[in-house]
Amino acid sequence: MVTKKGFRGNMGKGLIYLIVFLLGMICLLPLLNILALSFSSSDAAAANIVGFVPVKFTTAAYNKILEDRQFWRSFGISVVRVALQLVLNLVLIVLMAYPLSKSAREFRGRNIYMNLLVFAMLFSGGMIPSYLVVKRLGLINTVWSLVLPGAVPIFSVIMVMNFFMGVPKALEEAAILDGATPIQVLTRVYIPCSKPVIATVALFSIVGSWNDFFGGLIYMTRVANYPLQTYIQSLSVSLEDILHSGGSLSTLVNAMEVSKQNLNAAKIVVSVVPLLLIYPVLQKYLITGIVMGSVKE
8 A cells, every 4th residue: 555655756757757758859850850851852851841750861962971981080080089089188187287286295296286287277278379289289181180289188187187186095105015006006996996087088089089179160271171070060050162162062961852951850860879789888987077077175
């Protein structure tokens, strides 16, 4: 027999689930519209009558993507960029967070470094000085111009630093008594204990570098060097510029079986797939990493 208190508790849980479901659907509906648009015919997309179900189902847009060499070139550039960014971010974040997790007595000058980091996080050098530095280094139109400006995400450094502070001191002391060097303490004690926060900052790095389009717009002067999101964004904003600069879509957009709307929708769907495959793997660490890395005891 269900008591009155238990009935109210079940009603409360049901209401919470309903609210979460509705909020989830609100976030999901734009994606469903893009997906439906990518599978709809060109006349339905041009008439703006596509909702959440494809109208006159067709895979013509995806067939055209397979013929677009620049799309796959940009896709490859983004994959290389994400891989380089992830490795560089994790190495520099961990190496910077480990000494900063020590007290000022153990690491002299720690407070000075922390003040510099916070200042750099709040006040950047600006777009023009950043561009001039990248240009002076000869990195324009290279993948390194997309990677090096974001090599040290300071917010992620602070998260990992706070997480390291929560690692029991006894573990480090025991490792030192066994003859471990500081690098061995880091790699064999701190990093294995910090998988949630490392997975969290890895997810931030992957999503941030994959979705960034502005860096490619600034540091790349040729469409052939655009990362994927820059290429898609330039298609959505000004298709004519890409066509005049030697893009390979001149025959695609004018084709009778596909329009610009559903072609761009199909490109967006394809570009989102890698994140949808990666996110479930790292999602279980996300909340733990954020909570434990953001609170200092």
